[in-house]
Amino acid sequence: MLVGSLALLAGAFGFEHIAGLNPCEMCWWQRWALMATAFFAADALVLGVVARRKPAIAAAVTATAWVAVLALACNAGLALYHAGVELKWWQGLTRCTAPPLAGDAATMMADILAQPLVRCDAIPWQMFGVSMAGWNFVISFLLVGAASWLMLKPPKIVR
Known part of the structure; x- marks a missing residue:
């Protein structure tokens, strides 16, 4: 989950900073969920290493891994919702968003007008x-399935 979420994030930021495709608000929702996944997956990984010395925290490792899942x-779910909006299966956001601004009215208006208009219902790349x-x-769904399967299957006992 850690490698998969970081790879998806790297792809998203690569499309933004290398290819120049600015993210919409729903893209950011997905990025926040991927950042949370990476955080909890890394935490579970570190806790797993610590649990080898302190078996009492094994339950914390499992709980943290499930939070990552x-x-x-x-x-x-957010990605499916966003894809559905892009395909016009359902309506998405009906408002525009912009980063917080400061300064006088003329500076704020210039900053607002300089922001790229990114629609959540447009497909910029496919x-x-x-x-x-x-x-x-697709990738997240497969990773959730694989991670859940690995966590639910009985452990092999090596003798």
Whole structure:
């Protein structure tokens, strides 16, 4: 989950900073969920190392890993919702957002007008007919399934 969420984040930021595709608000929702996934997955990894010396915290490792799975599942749900908005399956956001501004009215108006207009219902890039949000859903869904399967299967006891 850690590698997968970091790879998805790297792809998102790469599309933004290298390809020049600015994210919409729903893209940011997905990024926040991926950041939470990476945080909790890394935390579970560190706790897992500590648990080898202190077996009493093994339950904390499992709980933290499940929180990471939940965060990744939230990302998959957000990505599916975003892909549905892009495909006009349902209506998305009906408002525009902009970063907070400061200064006098003329400076604030110039800053507002300089911001790129990024619509959540537009598909800025796609591969094989699937948008970035669609690929995010597919990859996240598969990662959630794989992580859940690995966590639920009985451990092998090595003797």
